[in-house]
Amino acid sequence: MEIVEIKEKSQYLEQWKIKKAHVLQHWAWGEVKRPTWNPTRVAFLDEKGEIIDVWQVLVKNQTPFAIRIAYLPKLRIDDINNEKLELFADFAKERLRVAFVLIEHNHTDPKIKNIPQTDYRIQPECSNVVDLKSEEDNWNNLKPKYRRNINKAIRSGVVVRFFDSGDDPFRDFFYVMQEIHANTRLVMHDKTYFEKLWTELSENGLARIAVAYLDNAVVGAYLLLNDENTTYELYGGVTSTGRESEAGYLLKWESMKMTLNKGLGFYDHWGVAPKDSLGEYQKGHELERISKFKSGFGGKDVCYPKTNVLVFDDLKYRIFQAGMLVQKINISLRKIIKSS
Template sequence: MNRQARLIGPEEEKRFDAFIASHPKGHFLQSYGWGEVKATTGWQPLRLVLEEGGSIVACASLLKRQLPYVGKSILYAPRGPVVDFHDANLFSELLAAIDGVARQEGAILLKIDPDIPESDTAVKQLLREKGFRLANKGAGFEGVQPRHVFRLDLTPSPEELLANMHSKTRYNIRLAQKKGVTIKDDCTLDDLPVFYEILKETTLRDRFLVRSYSYFETMWREMVERGYARLFLAYYQGEAIAGALAFIMGDKAWYLYGASSNRHRNVMPNYLLQWAMILWAREQGCTMYDFRGVPGDLDEKNPLYGLYRFKKGFNGTFTEFIGEYDRVYSPFYYWLWQAALPLYSQGFRRLLFWKKKAAAVE
């Protein structure tokens, strides 16, 4: 087979995204626009395509991060690459092309975390044969992308979807409607500051970090305006009390960012928000709705068990992915990176959290 690999530029964005949207393993994190979002946070996006007869047959959106002082970099393909992993020859050709990019960019590793279920032993064996090593074995949120999610099949009718939910979830959706909670699903950029204020309130309550407002502005420009995301806001008595961002790529949708105010939580806005996003995704022709991360540790004493219970109530399928796999190009620098990164990340996150908390108090 005469297949050719090359890096593409912005003039081929629509063609690149069209292939990802049509592929069974296509993901919004592999889209051209998401690479532009990550470019504002120190990553350099590199879009690689493998073509045959003028058509794309596989691709990868690679994020390159330059490492300080050593003149090296890392490559990361979030939820990629976009390829049929069960076609060993096709995967091998794409991997060879990625290896070429890695050499040019001085990469010490390639990290992937593809949308492949843990039960797929054939793909795990293929990755091992190609020199990949499992990089993360945690049961929680230790990875870059969540290893455990809930996924909802959207092919049943709305009535069937409701009927299949846990009775408490169905009750809370109807309670929100009865209490007068309304959903604004035609948000504009003017609504983004409203969402961000609720998001900051959420981060302080639940003790997690949040990106800067400029990051969400970029996300709006690169994803919402491209038609790959939409903002939803829940209102009660004229006040926005919850919000969420939903993403879409082809026939798949994802819930990514959610926020809720400390006020009026008893009217259950988050349940109605999810239901509105599910209906929207279904109207867009989606057949799958991904609730994103839940803990793998299902002990009820786990602080994140409430998140698991909330998402489980919508009757999605608990899904575990194969996790992160690293292809190592430089064993010494990889060891150094593995040793230094956890210490750096813990210190940076702790410092950033307390700075944000102090600023909120002031």
């Protein structure tokens, strides 16, 4: 087996589709993350020189110490074996010249053998994922209260529409995000990031915006991503008026129905709190309240393994760990100040 850098988008995406890889491994996601992260795409070749797998790795210089790091998001368990990891480790060290590589997973295998782990992660530790079978089954799997609230929203006149492109739906989505930001402890991206995300992903058929209206006024919106298997509810929520009209329940339900109608098998709520020993969402976790809401739509909680880390420079890795601890404290302080 051999590893090479791949620069042809169509060649990369052909293998991405065959592997049914995660949307964060899509070429367009790498473009979204520029210029903070620089994407590099690699291909693994068999003895005949044919591509058998592709990975997208993101590289950046981590401030304030300019430590060069790499990040592999959402690898499947089928993507990983010792031979690939050894080839990739050499490539990352010699070609990418990084101090270490963070590897986050899209599977529930508890541990990849012989690779150190860290508690640091970029994507959520746990999520709630709905296995979409049929509209009837999905409806029956909702909590009874949720079915009542969906019907209440419909009686109130809430309507949900979906958009594959356009400035108007983005404006509506960002309006909702601004209201959520103003009324919660959410620390969110700026408008430029969301615009770039919407443009890049929608142009590649990987994004939709769902907007909930009441009397032609926007009361909720989601920015949804998808790959070959799953819809991911990445960002969004409802306004105060949306909460009063139960628009959030209808918005989620219609998004699940849309996913099923598109032929996809799963709806990922993208982020819930981990559970404690009693099976309850961890008290005080920033996702505790929203996790309880998400759990009523018939899905199952999924928690991913700790991040694996390939370390090439131990000193720089320890400096990075210290810096991330300081960053975590700063973010917590910002949230406390914002809510006070």
